[in-house]
Amino acid sequence: MSTPKILILGAGYGGLLTTLQLQKKLNYNEAEITLVNKHNYHYITTWLHEPAAGTASADHARVNLEKLLNQDKVQFVKGTVQSIQPEEQSVTLESGDVLTYDYLVIGLGSEPETFGIEGLKEHAFSIRSINAVRHIREHIEYMFSKYKNEPHRTDYLTFVVGGAGFTGIEFCGELGDRLPELCQEFDVDPELVKVYCIEAAPSALPGFDPELVQYAMDVLERKGIEFKIGTPIKQCTPDGVLLATGEEIKSKTVVWAAGVRGNSIVEKAGFEVMRGRVKVDEYLRAPGYENVFVVGDCALIFNEEGRPYPPTAQIAVQEGETLGENLAALIRGELPQKFVPHLQGTLASLGKGEGIGQVGSKKLFGSTAAMMKKASDLRYLYKIGGVGLALKKVKL
Amino acid sequence: MSTPKILILGAGYGGLLTTLQLQKKLNYNEAEITLVNKHNYHYITTWLHEPAAGTASADHARVNLEKLLNQDKVQFVKGTVQSIQPEEQSVTLESGDVLTYDYLVIGLGSEPETFGIEGLKEHAFSIRSINAVRHIREHIEYMFSKYKNEPHRTDYLTFVVGGAGFTGIEFCGELGDRLPELCQEFDVDPELVKVYCIEAAPSALPGFDPELVQYAMDVLERKGIEFKIGTPIKQCTPDGVLLATGEEIKSKTVVWAAGVRGNSIVEKAGFEVMRGRVKVDEYLRAPGYENVFVVGDCALIFNEEGRPYPPTAQIAVQEGETLGENLAALIRGELPQKFVPHLQGTLASLGKGEGIGQVGSKKLFGSTAAMMKKASDLRYLYKIGGVGLALKKVKL
Numbered sequence: 001m002s003t004p005k006i007l008i009l010g011a012g013y014g015g016l017l018t019t020l021q022l023q024k025k026l027n028y029n030e031a032e033i034t035l036v037n038k039h040n041y042h043y044i045t046t047w048l049h050e051p052a053a054g055t056a057s058a059d060h061a062r063v064n065l066e067k068l069l070n071q072d073k074v075q076f077v078k079g080t081v082q083s084i085q086p087e088e089q090s091v092t093l094e095s096g097d098v099l100t101y102d103y104l105v106i107g108l109g110s111e112p113e114t115f116g117i118e119g120l121k122e123h124a125f126s127i128r129s130i131n132a133v134r135h136i137r138e139h140i141e142y143m144f145s146k147y148k149n150e151p152h153r154t155d156y157l158t159f160v161v162g163g164a165g166f167t168g169i170e171f172c173g174e175l176g177d178r179l180p181e182l183c184q185e186f187d188v189d190p191e192l193v194k195v196y197c198i199e200a201a202p203s204a205l206p207g208f209d210p211e212l213v214q215y216a217m218d219v220l221e222r223k224g225i226e227f228k229i230g231t232p233i234k235q236c237t238p239d240g241v242l243l244a245t246g247e248e249i250k251s252k253t254v255v256w257a258a259g260v261r262g263n264s265i266v267e268k269a270g271f272e273v274m275r276g277r278v279k280v281d282e283y284l285r286a287p288g289y290e291n292v293f294v295v296g297d298c299a300l301i302f303n304e305e306g307r308p309y310p311p312t313a314q315i316a317v318q319e320g321e322t323l324g325e326n327l328a329a330l331i332r333g334e335l336p337q338k339f340v341p342h343l344q345g346t347l348a349s350l351g352k353g354e355g356i357g358q359v360g361s362k363k364l365f366g367s368t369a370a371m372m373k374k375a376s377d378l379r380y381l382y383k384i385g386g387v388g389l390a391l392k393k394v395k396l
Numbered sequence: 397m398s399t400p401k402i403l404i405l406g407a408g409y410g411g412l413l414t415t416l417q418l419q420k421k422l423n424y425n426e427a428e429i430t431l432v433n434k435h436n437y438h439y440i441t442t443w444l445h446e447p448a449a450g451t452a453s454a455d456h457a458r459v460n461l462e463k464l465l466n467q468d469k470v471q472f473v474k475g476t477v478q479s480i481q482p483e484e485q486s487v488t489l490e491s492g493d494v495l496t497y498d499y500l501v502i503g504l505g506s507e508p509e510t511f512g513i514e515g516l517k518e519h520a521f522s523i524r525s526i527n528a529v530r531h532i533r534e535h536i537e538y539m540f541s542k543y544k545n546e547p548h549r550t551d552y553l554t555f556v557v558g559g560a561g562f563t564g565i566e567f568c569g570e571l572g573d574r575l576p577e578l579c580q581e582f583d584v585d586p587e588l589v590k591v592y593c594i595e596a597a598p599s600a601l602p603g604f605d606p607e608l609v610q611y612a613m614d615v616l617e618r619k620g621i622e623f624k625i626g627t628p629i630k631q632c633t634p635d636g637v638l639l640a641t642g643e644e645i646k647s648k649t650v651v652w653a654a655g656v657r658g659n660s661i662v663e664k665a666g667f668e669v670m671r672g673r674v675k676v677d678e679y680l681r682a683p684g685y686e687n688v689f690v691v692g693d694c695a696l697i698f699n700e701e702g703r704p705y706p707p708t709a710q711i712a713v714q715e716g717e718t719l720g721e722n723l724a725a726l727i728r729g730e731l732p733q734k735f736v737p738h739l740q741g742t743l744a745s746l747g748k749g750e751g752i753g754q755v756g757s758k759k760l761f762g763s764t765a766a767m768m769k770k771a772s773d774l775r776y777l778y779k780i781g782g783v784g785l786a787l788k789k790v791k792l
Contacts, residue, residue, distance in 0.1 A: 039583075059581075131544040134582060138534070138541035145534035148527040185455075186530060187435075 004031050004331055007091060007101035009081050011037035011065055012045065013316035014295025014323075015107025020384060021324020023073045031331050034099060036077045036091070040065055043130050044380070045109075046313045049167060052133035052255070053174030054140065054182075055352070060393065062130055068385055081108060084269035086292055103291050103327055106278075107320070110260035110297035110311065113275060119236035120162070124256040127167055136255060140178075143252055144186040155250035157193045160241055161225075162233055163258025164199035165206065166348055169216055171257055172197050173351035176223025195225045196249055198241070200232035200258070205348070207310075212356040215365055219350045260311060262298040274300055277311070282338040284323050293327075295319040301341070315341045317380070347373040400427050400727055403487060403497035405477050407433035407461055408441065409712035410691025410719075411503030416780060417720020419469045427727050430495060432473045432487070436461055439526050440776070441505075442709045445563060448529035448651070449570030450536065450578075451748070456789065458526055464781055477504060480665035482688055499687050499723055502674075503716070506656035506693035506707065509671060515632035516558070520652040523563055532651060536574075539648055540582040551646035553589045556637050557621075558629055559654025560595035561602065562744055565612055567653055568593050569747035572619025591621045592645055594637070596628035596654070601744070603706075608752040611761055615746045656707060658694040670696055673707070678734040680719050689723075691715040697737070711737045713776070743769040 006022065008015045019035045026033070043062040050056035069076055079093040090100045112128065114120040125136045140159070147156040159175065161168050175195055183190045197204075197220070204227065205213045217227060232244040240250040262276030271278045271286050277300035278286050284299060286292040296316035301309050309315055318341055326336035345359030347369055355369030364372055381390040402418065404411045415431045422429070439458040446452035465472055475489040486496045508524065510516040521532045536555070543552040555571065557564050571591055579586045593600075593616070600623065601609045613623060628640040636646040658672030667674045667682050673696035674682050680695060682688040692712035697705050705711055714737055722732035741755030743765055751765030760768055777786040 131541075135541040135545050138538045142534045142538045145527075145531040149531050 003029060004102040005100065006031050006033045006103045006105065006327060006331075007099055008033070008035045008105040008107065009084075009091065010107035010109055010296070011035055011039075011042045012107055012109045012296055013313050014297075014299070014320045015105060016042050016065075016068070016384065017317050017320025018105050018107065018293075018295060018324045018327070019074055019320075020068065021321050022327055023070050025325060025328035026073065026331070028072060031327075033074045034077060034101075035065075035069065035074055036079050036081060036093070036099065037065065038078070038080045039130070040076070040078050041130070042068065042384070044377075045128075047377070048127050048129075048133045049171040049174050049349075051130075052127045052136040052171060053178040054137040055174045055178050058130050058134045058137075061133075063385060063389065063393075067389070081265055084265060086269060086271070086286075086289055089291070101291075103330070104293065105323060105327075106266060106286075106292065106294045106298050107296045107316075108263035108265055108298055111263055111276065112256055113259040113261040114256065115259070117233055117236065120233075120254075120256055123236045123238055124162065124254040126256045127171060128260075136253075139253060141182065144182050144188060147188065148186055154192055155240065156252055157188065158240075158249065158251040158253070159193075159195045160249055160251045160254040161195065161197045162236075162241070162254060162256040164197050164201075164204035164227065164229065165258060166346075168197055168199070168255075168257035169205055169220070170349050171255065172220050172225045173223070173349055173354065176220060176225055177351040179224070190224075193224070196228060196251075197225050198228045198231055198233055198243065200230070202230045204229055208346070208348075208356070209358055209363055212358060212363055212365070216348065216350055216356050219354050223351065260297055262300075266294070266298050274308075283326060283336050284319055284339050293323055295323055301339070309341060312346075313380075314344060314346075317383070318342065347376055349373050399425060400498040401496065402427050402429045402499045402501065402723055402727075403495055404429070404431045404501040404503065405480075405487065406503035406505055406692070407431055407435075407438045408503055408505045408692055409709050410693075410695070410716045411501060412438050412461075412464070412780065413713050413716025414501050414503065414689075414691060414720045414723070415470055415716075416464065417717050418723055419466045421721060421724035422469065422727070424468060427723075429470045430473060430497075431461075431465065431470055432475050432477060432489070432495065433461065434474070434476045435526070436472070436474050437526070438464065438780070440773075441524075443773070444523050444525075444529045445567040445570050445745075447526075448523045448532040448567060449574040450533040451570045451574050454526050454530050454533075457529075459781060459785065459789075463785070477661055480661060482665060482667070482682075482685055485687070497687075499726070500689065501719060501723075502662060502682075502688065502690045502694050503692045503712075504659035504661055504694055507659055507672065508652055509655040509657040510652065511655070513629055513632065516629075516650075516652055519632045519634055520558065520650040522652045523567060524656075532649075535649060537578065540578050540584060543584065544582055550588055551636065552648055553584065554636075554645065554647040554649070555589075555591045556645055556647045556650040557591065557593045558632075558637070558650060558652040560593050560597075560600035560623065560625065561654060562742075564593055564595070564653035565601055565616070566745050567651060568616050568621045569619070569745055569750065572616060572621055573747040575620070586620075589620070592624060592647075593621050594624045594627055594629055594639065594645075596626070598626045600625055604742070604744075604752070605754055605759055608754060608759055608761070612744065612746055612752050615750050619747065656693055658696075662690070662694050670704075679722060679732050680715055680735050689719055691719055697735070705737060708742075709776075710740060710742075713779070714738065743772055745769050 041062040047061040051058040082094045083092045112126040143156040233241050234244045235242040267273045278294045279300045284293045297311040322339045347357040349355045357364035357369040437458040443457040447454040478490045479488045508522040539552040629637050630640045631638040663669045674690045675696045680689045693707040718735045743753040745751045753760035753765040
């Protein structure tokens, strides 16, 4: 039997951790491991709200893949996946190149879920990649500079965040820190700047303890964020958003942070999906394929009560680690282990020195939560890049 | 006789130096001195090419007026002049306030001279104020961030500088330094970035020694600037510029740096002007008015051969100093002195560590010229704000 070919699509949490685990577990020549990714870097999605607001540089939230991969064990292909042909065991890149595999790992991440709201795709930003967040940051600064030359255009100083879930709330926390700095830099009266956080659901941060939700909203309101909860957005236009209440908010900056769906390439490949996510089995396999595995935002797994787990970084990392071990086992003819997520709690930042968290039954507030979040960031960096990366990247 | 009222419009070089000289020469209560300015800061116009490109912060190029003015001697009014009524000896601000005067100093600066080229006013930037240059800087960065999300739009990476005079050349020098940094920051291939410097006249830097002109062009070409000399721009559109040759350059960033005219408020006030500039007499008086003085870009003075001096910072500073002394003399019943400009040479920067200069018959190149320019900047800062300001601001 020839050397088995493992093809990993995407170097997000799931794909990267699968790759790193494989590179750790397998010896040279046990498998041909190929990692395909759009960029030559991995980015830390859960940090992107910072460079999006401009409170940290985009470089801070990414790591060059060269620094993480052992090139003797893993071949890296910089390319964008165009389609997957599971029947032919092949993947086509936008470049036209076709890659074949014995084992496929799909870790192609997410797309914004717009719930059919008109105009969102065209006119809203989303916090989804290094390029996207640099665009948001520059756009916000640009609005300040434009306002100073057209001082009647206060809509330039109005910012709309769609969604008060995890990402929306964390982004608002950073905006709350950043906008006063921009007011200072551009000589803008802070009273003129408005940030609306608009959420269709009846509460911010659904799933969080109500006391923590209240704490988060209080912190953000003190930073000037105005919440509109239980208020669906009906339409997004080049000039702002129209709410279901009939109210119109004029703004040139709408950031949509109200949910994601799996990458549409997966659905187009013929896999059965719910919101773009493949309901994988306990070994993270796509139904009907022994050799196709799905991790991260493209994978749908359920808890014991039959409720889907949300697509989080935490679970994607665990999936990648398990899958890497399992693929190594399979190649050696050993038995794979079932994937069971271990929820270690949830931490949300609310800007500098502020946060909330739920770890087991324990609730964390303020600087304690913010510190725990830093510790968790540190653990992740250590996991993927060792002490060197952790020391280089972590902001204390 | 009641205390004479001196009203100074504009805190650019001319207006500020008039004010500072008055505040130095006059004792308390010899005159009521009022300085009106749009902003509460003075900006150093000849430095604006740096923050426009993003090689220096906008704050670096401005000084808070509070730090320069003696509030016991000078009343500062933050306001925008709307009109001047010389017959009534009054000035109306946009706020509706009306200020009266016994002596008026007009130092209202310039507007871009577009020579009737269609679309320039609407679609081109100009390097004319702190707000304008912050806008240019942000716009350039924004183009890089937009390009990364629409990689077919190479027009986002094309920059057009209209005019290879002093300002155009200095701006190109900074762009040449800044754009590679932006390529790095935004992961953009430098080969895709184009800068065109387009000049209608048959030479860049008209009036400069040909050897210096050649040196400047060589330096800038090495930095990637492409010159189109003797090539008038016919039209500016939202999508770029159309040249007289028929060539179209697609660009979202056209910076017009090909000349200025005096502030149109002056012409509207009924003063006779050439390109918005008042041909003042040897005491800097507007024709027909004993008590109206004009300095800086609004004033037109001629050399012995009958050729107009270009509107430079150097001459504006000298005008302000002389006028301040003259006004103090007039108030005391002493004789004013005639204004004669003392040309101390010309220095142009070409980006970091590079420049050209002409001081008397001496030509300066490269780092010598760049150093001389720093020394000249230092002298100016010392003149307006003493050692403290000079030490704080100068970049060595």
